[in-house]
Amino acid sequence: MDENSIPTESIDKLYKELDKEAESSGYHLNPDEEFTRELVEGLLVNEKRYGYRACPCRLASTVKDKDLDIICPCDYRDPDLSEYDTCYCGLYVSAAVLKGEKEVKKIPERRPSKSEREKLEKKSENTATGMTKLSKPVWRCKVCGYLCARDAPPEVCPICKAKKERFEKFL
């Protein structure tokens, strides 16, 4: 896979960026640097291949709209950190793991199956409206849960830095 080989400098750069971003917003990268760098490389491979940083440990559909939930950081990171102290691939870990009090182990897949996802998508098209009488709609970041009341979601989530497309209309 030479076409997908990633220069070491690019891995270093993204690793540092992600680490800084994580620490500044209360998240932590896995302290096992070798392991984490492999995942960072996977993100860069996917970015090159698909144009977006799909989770290295999940099968990307290659269609961005269908993979929004698994663009790193994925929609499942925060619930997995709360329940298992690690995200699905092990890139992000809890403070307990960082302190060496807990270990990163394999965790179950939280992402619904393809057929379930299709059903959920149809359902959300049918709901999501209804609440009225608010002066502004409320937008929710699907990555970290940040809420804001404004006409449109922000370009980038001020908390976790997820992009606009990761917001849903909450109220």
Next chain:
Amino acid sequence: MEINHVEGNTKGEIILYAISTCVWCKKVKKLLNSLNVDYYYMDVDLLDGREREKVEEEVTKWNPLCSFPTLVINGKECVVGYDEEEIKRKIKSG
């Protein structure tokens, strides 16, 4: 279809469905290599079109969430995820 074969001691038909960028899938490959067993593997993310659909259907039969790594042993048993103990146990009993 590209199926990779790693030669070793035959302990039955062992097929690993993996993703080329997945660290846990790489750990399973390393484990199988260290056990020196004969196995086949496919990096599903490197397949396209109909071929990929077919493999996804096959993986879904064993593991409805179609997550990776999925290891199928003798067409009878399956291990989802990197679980060293379970893989060792099932390969021995398979």
